[in-house]
Amino acid sequence: MIVYGSSMSPYVRKVLAFAAEKGLDFELKSLGLQADDPDFRAASPFGLMPAFRDGDFRLSDSTAIVTYMEAIKPDPALIPAEPRARAMTIWWDEIADTKFVPCMAKMFFNRIVCPLFLKQEGDLAEADRAEREDLPKLLDFLEPRVPESGYLVEDRLTLADIAIVQPFANFGHVGAGVDAARHPRVAAYVAEIQARPSIAPWIERERAFFAKVGYEPNR
Ligand SMILES: N[C@@H](CCC(=O)N[C@@H](CS)C(=O)NCC(=O)O)C(=O)O
Missing domain, CATH: 1.20.1050.10 (Glutathione S-transferase Yfyf (Class Pi); Chain A, domain 2)
Known part of the structure; x- marks a missing residue:
């Protein structure tokens, strides 16, 4: 799994913290604002960080990304079921x-x-x-x-x-x-x-x- 962005963004840091609390194995690809890195752009059409990649699945938006993480690794539950x-x-x-x-x-x-x-x-x-x-x-x-x-x-x-x-x-x-x-x-x-x-x-x-x-x- 790759998270694209800078931890200075609270949206990116949210995803990094969430992934770590889940015990997910991920790599941070550090990028600045509106970076033109093609992998980042493929995952984030509006150029906003964080972007994310898991194999051939690409996604952006911190809430969307943590929702995906919660679904693939339900334990520990960080988005309650009740x-x-x-x-x-x-x-x-x-x-x-x-x-x-x-x-x-x-x-x-x-x-x-x-x-x-x-x-x-x-x-x-x-x-x-x-x-x-x-x-x-x-x-x-x-x-x-x-x-x-x-x-x-x-x-x-x-x-x-x-x-x-x-x-x-x-x-x-x-x-x-x-x-x-x-x-x-x-x-x-x-x-x-x-x-x-x-x-x-x-x-x-x-x-x-x-x-x-x-x-x-x-x-
Ligand atoms: N709703 C998005 C917001 C993402 C966002 O606005 N990221 C900022 C950095 S904190 C960004 O990439 N800004 C670049 C720009 O606005 O061009 C999320 O939750 O990921």
Whole structure:
């Protein structure tokens, strides 16, 4: 199995973490945004990462890819079978992809992607506004929904947790950490899930990259 993309993308890191939690054997083919690699393009017609290949089967979109992984290797179950738990898991995945990631992207794109990869000035005002106005609203939403168990669905690890914590790694990269005094449950929850061996090494690798290129969050 091949996953195409960069772990810096929360969508890609979600797939990498999911595959690792499943114990699937995969290789990451590292690519930048809109890469023209023909294998990547064959799997991702719109040029979005992650893309995926298993033999002659090609696919893109993180949720589609993890759905395939769940079907070919049901154990351990990361997308529950029980109807309500299953629906809630997909809901959390969607919240991650359509609420948390777009908020994070305003900061990550303008503070990191623009200066570091595109060699152009980012819209720092937009990044600051997202951090000041959008992020606290999302954290206020999440704070009362983090259960005592430390898992969002079925009191055990599911795709819901794997998806929701990914943008938080990028929040960290851009210097927008969670204030544990204001959002203590979120802070503890994110730290716990991110520490899993399926996730932590990717974040470490990204931090090492930023340290190597001398990146300091530009705010
Ligand atoms: N819904 C897709 C979103 C994928 C996506 O937007 N990936 C971004 C990177 S985080 C990308 O490849 N962007 C390149 C572009 O927009 O041209 C998924 O879940 O995989």
